[in-house]
Amino acid sequence: MDGLATAPQEARRQLQALYAEMRPHSLYPLWEVLANLVTPTPRSAAQAHRWAYGPARDYLLRAGGLISAEQAERRVLILENPGLAGTSSVIPSLYAGLQLILPGEVAPCHRHTQCALRFVMEGDGAFTAVDGEKAVMRPFDLVLTPNWQWHDHGNDSGRPMIWLDGLDIPTVRFYEASFAERLDQPAMSEAIPAGDSLRRYGRNLRPLRGTAADRRPARQPLFHYPHAEWRESLLALAGAEAPDPHLGHALEFINPADGGPVMPTIAAHVRHLPAGFETRPRRSTDGTIFVVVEGRGTAAVEGREYRLEERDILVVPSWQALTLRADSRLLLFAYSDRAAQEKLGLFRDARL
Numbered sequence: 001m002d003g004l005a006t007a008p009q010e011a012r013r014q015l016q017a018l019y020a021e022m023r024p025h026s027l028y029p030l031w032e033v034l035a036n037l038v039t040p041t042p043r044s045a046a047q048a049h050r051w052a053y054g055p056a057r058d059y060l061l062r063a064g065g066l067i068s069a070e071q072a073e074r075r076v077l078i079l080e081n082p083g084l085a086g087t088s089s090v091i092p093s094l095y096a097g098l099q100l101i102l103p104g105e106v107a108p109c110h111r112h113t114q115c116a117l118r119f120v121m122e123g124d125g126a127f128t129a130v131d132g133e134k135a136v137m138r139p140f141d142l143v144l145t146p147n148w149q150w151h152d153h154g155n156d157s158g159r160p161m162i163w164l165d166g167l168d169i170p171t172v173r174f175y176e177a178s179f180a181e182r183l184d185q186p187a188m189s190e191a192i193p194a195g196d197s198l199r200r201y202g203r204n205l206r207p208l209r210g211t212a213a214d215r216r217p218a219r220q221p222l223f224h225y226p227h228a229e230w231r232e233s234l235l236a237l238a239g240a241e242a243p244d245p246h247l248g249h250a251l252e253f254i255n256p257a258d259g260g261p262v263m264p265t266i267a268a269h270v271r272h273l274p275a276g277f278e279t280r281p282r283r284s285t286d287g288t289i290f291v292v293v294e295g296r297g298t299a300a301v302e303g304r305e306y307r308l309e310e311r312d313i314l315v316v317p318s319w320q321a322l323t324l325r326a327d328s329r330l331l332l333f334a335y336s337d338r339a340a341q342e343k344l345g346l347f348r349d350a351r352l
């Protein structure tokens with residue numbers, strides 16, 4: 001804008017004529033748009049938003065009466081950010097959805113270049129199978145299906161199972177790198193006992209390289225982070241340390257292969273806020289999706305307040321200041337695109 005606004009009348013007219021001539025040749029003046037392209041601080045089109053779990057769950061169960069998991073391939077309600085209409089995105093780089101598997105159903109086996117995490121919202125005993133190995137899913141477990149690993153979901157538990165899907169679908173779309181395949185059978189044959197990779201790779205152990213027992217992909221061996229384990233660690237931390245003023249107590253889920261985030265594009269962590277604790281405001285460049293695991297409280301995003309109840313989902317876009325207040329002990333799960341941003345040298349946060 002500045003370029004045009006400061007030019008004299010006649011020059012402005014000639015510039016407009018020049019733009020009109022260039023346009024059919026796909027040429028445009030940078031000076032008209034520079035201030036919107038290279039902004040001094042992030043300007044997210046995404047909006048802060050909270051989905052109350054109850055109503056979302058009701059719609060999902062209604063869909064469950066009308067279409068099977070097999071028909072749908074994945075029976076999921078997309079949590080689309082109201083500021084990103086038509087993009088199926090919760091923040092510009094990430095996707096969120098609520099997936100339902102009813103007793104006896106199978107979500108057929110496929111693989112894709114998108115990375116996915118599953119965070120269990122309710123139900124107990126359904127499974128995600130990754131490369132033929134089942135992770136039996138319990139409430140608030142984290143299960144990964146990393147890029148290009150075969151996965152199917154099934155439920156022989158007798159109860160509906162609902163989890164949050166977090167994927168990097170918009171990131172993969174941005175890079176135009178989407179590949180996907182369906183297996184010619186609904187599920188892989190299960191040669192591997194459930195929990196096998198957790199025992200082999202999840203205890204600071206690893207089968208010796210070059211042995212057949214080292215069967216998982218070297219970069220991504222682990223895919224199940226049980227609630228019982230992360231909760232115990234988080235509460236022990238809370239008993240031993242004062243909460244960080246901006247974050248509370250926080251533990252990141254890590255990939256044991258390199259100590260980094262769980263997947264190349266997505267980082268995930270859990271937080272604990274003691275009853276009555278209020279964080280100081282903090283901004284970060286990684287738009288973040290939160291799930292309330294336990295307790296209740298309030299989130300303020302740029303001063304606007306959102307009530308938080310168990311299983312509610314909150315999205316906080318890039319660089320919007322977040323304050324969290326815990327009415328009772330508050331446990332949160334969170335995922336974001338921080339993993340990708342760190343690799344690109346983009347991640348920043350500001351403690352206010």
Ligand code: GTQ
Nearest residue numbers: 074076097099116165167
């Ligand atoms: O379970 O593989 O929510 O491929 C979206 C795309 C879930 C899945 C989603 C997917 C999946």
